[in-house]
Amino acid sequence: MTADMALLPRINGPDDVKALAQSQLPLLAKEIRAELIDKVCATGGHLGPNLGVVELSIALHRAFDSPRDSIIWDTGHQAYVHKMLTGRHDCLGSLRTAGGLSGYPSRRESNHDIVENSHASTSLAYADGLAKAYQLAGQRRRVVAVIGDGALTGGMAWEAMNNLGACDRDVIIVLNDNGRSYEPTVGALPKHLSQLRDGTATSNLFEVLGFSYLGPTDGHDLKGLQRALTRARRCKGPCVLHVVTRKGAGYRAAEADVDDRMHTVSARPVRPASGRPKWTHIFGSELVAIGEDRADVVAVTAAMRRPTGLLPFSERFPHRAYDVGIAEQHAVASAAGLAAAGLHPVVAIYSTFMNRAFDQVLMDVGLHSAPVTFVLDRSGVTGPDGPSHHGIWDISLFSLVPGMRVAAPRDAVRLRDLLREAIGYDAGPTAIRFPTGECPAPVGARARIGTVDVLTPRPTRADLLLVATGAMAAPAVAAANLMRAHGVSVTVVDPRWVFPISPELLNIVADHRVAVTVEDNALPGGFGETLSHSAQRAGITTRVVPLGLEPGYIAAGSREDILAAAGLDPRGIAETVQAVHWPSPSLVGSLRSLPG
Numbered sequence: 091m092t093a094d095m096a097l098l099p100r101i102n103g104p105d106d107v108k109a110l111a112q113s114q115l116p117l118l119a120k121e122i123r124a125e126l127i128d129k130v131c132a133t134g135g136h137l138g139p140n141l142g143v144v145e146l147s148i149a150l151h152r153a154f155d156s157p158r159d160s161i162i163w164d165t166g167h168q169a170y171v172h173k174m175l176t177g178r179h180d181c182l183g184s185l186r187t188a189g190g191l192s193g194y195p196s197r198r199e200s201n202h203d204i205v206e207n208s209h210a211s212t213s214l215a216y217a218d219g220l221a222k223a224y225q226l227a228g229q230r231r232r233v234v235a236v237i238g239d240g241a242l243t244g245g246m247a248w249e250a251m252n253n254l255g256a257c258d259r260d261v262i263i264v265l266n267d268n269g270r271s272y273e274p275t276v277g278a279l280p281k282h283l284s285q286l287r288d289g290t291a292t293s294n295l296f297e298v299l300g301f302s303y304l305g306p307t308d309g310h311d312l313k314g315l316q317r318a319l320t321r322a323r324r325c326k327g328p329c330v331l332h333v334v335t336r337k338g339a340g341y342r343a344a345e346a347d348v349d350d351r352m353h354t355v356s357a358r359p360v361r362p363a364s365g366r367p368k369w370t371h372i373f374g375s376e377l378v379a380i381g382e383d384r385a386d387v388v389a390v391t392a393a394m395r396r397p398t399g400l401l402p403f404s405e406r407f408p409h410r411a412y413d414v415g416i417a418e419q420h421a422v423a424s425a426a427g428l429a430a431a432g433l434h435p436v437v438a439i440y441s442t443f444m445n446r447a448f449d450q451v452l453m454d455v456g457l458h459s460a461p462v463t464f465v466l467d468r469s470g471v472t473g474p475d476g477p478s479h480h481g482i483w484d485i486s487l488f489s490l491v492p493g494m495r496v497a498a499p500r501d502a503v504r505l506r507d508l509l510r511e512a513i514g515y516d517a518g519p520t521a522i523r524f525p526t527g528e529c530p531a532p533v534g535a536r537a538r539i540g541t542v543d544v545l546t547p548r549p550t551r552a553d554l555l556l557v558a559t560g561a562m563a564a565p566a567v568a569a570a571n572l573m574r575a576h577g578v579s580v581t582v583v584d585p586r587w588v589f590p591i592s593p594e595l596l597n598i599v600a601d602h603r604v605a606v607t608v609e610d611n612a613l614p615g616g617f618g619e620t621l622s623h624s625a626q627r628a629g630i631t632t633r634v635v636p637l638g639l640e641p642g643y644i645a646a647g648s649r650e651d652i653l654a655a656a657g658l659d660p661r662g663i664a665e666t667v668q669a670v671h672w673p674s675p676s677l678v679g680s681l682r683s684l685p686g
């Protein structure tokens with residue numbers, strides 16, 4: 091915070107916001123914006139969405155009595171201002187770091203925070219539940235849900251609307267309409283919102299569903315907002331307050347950002363970039379090349395065309411790329427429809443957001459052996475976004491789908507190859523998973539046995555086998571090199587196709603006394619467990635030791651630190667080997683000498 095700030099340092103909670111004179115509020119908004127720009131441009135985070143709700147957050151904390159009243163932030167990526175007004179303005183510098191301020195609401199941080207889950211479209215369901223509970227307890231506590239126009243395209247939101255509209259509970263939905271998710275929000279809903287904004291609507295969807303509708307209100311007009319919220323407080327029954335904001339408001343660079351209004355800004359790099367391409371970009375460019383040869387290949391995104399790498403494909407083949415809004419379940423089921431008509435859909439959804447559509451993967455795609463290829467970016471550990479963004483369950487989930495084939499590329503070369511293999515497979519569903527960030531340096535193969543790549547020279551007699559999936563191959567090879575330097579002979583293989591477990595892989599496992607599997611997925615139901623069960627069923631006596639992520643929710647931090655803490659870096663892998671198999675004093679000694 092800069093020294094000349096007069097008001098923000100005095101804000102230690104909503105009472106201090108209420109105590110300000112109306113004439114002081116513009117200055118508070120100005121100071122908040124300055125602090126957001128200063129800090130978030132350094133830490134990285136959701137600058138645009140938070141700049142868009144500065145006035146709205148101030149007005150909400152003057153109109154309602156949090157935490158007695160519940161203010162719920164849908165997706166939660168726009169809750170930095172709420173945090174600054176509820177006693178955490180001096181913590182913004184630690185945003186999205188280990189032990190620092192979470193990038194989303196956090197009950198550990200404050201009793202003003204309610205929903206920690208950063209998956210969109212859930213706020214109205216929480217509002218419905220909270221309002222029912224307060225009514226049952228006879229408590230007059232207000233429930234206010236702030237939901238974006240993008241999040242309102244999610245199916246869960248309409249399940250809640252169906253319930254809320256039929257009730258007499260005083261729930262206030264503040265619709266934060268900035269017309270965008272990352273890009274302009276797609277579908278019939280934004281069209282209706284536009285008609286509500288310009289007065290050309292012939293009917294009002296919200297009123298038809300039983301809500302009082304207030305607005306549209308300028309979301310940057312502090313006085314008008316406070317008047318509107320006062321009217322909303324007086325509403326009996328469910329009410330929608332339609333607030334019109336600008337994502338990135340008050341920061342020219344954000345408002346001029348044609349891509350996504352600085353929906354997210356990257357943290358100032360702590361180390362020079364490797365210069366290697368990002369996984370996402372490799373995927374995006376290869377899909378265009380595939381699309382040139384395969385007219386049946388179409389792409390589906392859930393409001394994340396650019397972040398998932400589908401922008402090039404959608405620009406090259408605009409009629410073969412579908413943005414369905416923040417609607418992952420619809421994305422997958424509609425892909426099942428596309429496949430039923432003879433196309434090969436490529437559904438690109440971040441791993442964590444695919445969790446929501448598991449039933450559609452299982453029953454709409456798997457049950458029909460539909461030739462759909464799922465591209466799961468941000469698999470494994472993501473890092474700064476915290477617990478509801480890591481993609482650490484996809485191997486476990488997808489392993490449950492009969493007929494599903496799951497690939498995990500170890501580098502850019504394998505990503506291109508495996509994407510082609512996946513899209514070339516039309517007898518059922520396929521999935522390909524890769525992490526966030528830049529690809530590692532290429533990890534070559536010494537030999538290929540079936541679908542399995544052997545990554546290290548095969549010693550004459552190796553007792554120990556490392557089976558490394560995807561991005562875990564590079565650290566596994568590094569660990570093997572370390573161990574070999576201390577007389578431990580070890581073979582490293584990359585299955586490439588994580589599922590189904592290939593007979594060739596089982597044969598390789600059978601050739602070794604111990605096999606340590608390495609995966610950036612949760613251990614329960616993961617690759618290691620499945621390989622172990624397959625080996626046992628095949629009568630193989632090799633001891634399989636899964637190394638992966640313990641069950642749990644992983645707090646925000648750097649991806650590297652989280653992987654190291656889980657023992658998924660070269661030293662950790664070598665230590666696991668040493669612990670389970672090789673009490674080699676020299677190895678232990680050298681591990682201690684490793685940095686980090």
Ligand SMILES: Cc1ncc(C[n+]2csc(CCOP(=O)(O)OP(=O)(O)O)c2C)c(N)n1
Pocket residue numbers: 139142165167168208209210237238239240241242266268270271272337353392393394416418443446
């Ligand atoms: C289920 C789910 N899918 C995708 C995302 C990724 N995501 C985060 S914010 C966002 C756009 C949200 O748009 P909106 O609700 O309008 O909020 P705004 O950013 O405009 O304030 C998306 C798609 C998510 N958090 N959850």
Ligand SMILES: CC(=O)[C@@H](O)[C@H](O)COP(=O)(O)O
Pocket residue numbers: 165167208353354397468472475526
């Ligand atoms: C809030 C949200 O879900 C997204 O904006 C997410 O934070 C993006 O993650 P990446 O920065 O990894 O694309």
Ligand SMILES: [Mg+2]
Pocket residue numbers: 238239240241266267268269270271
């Ligand atoms: Mg929006």
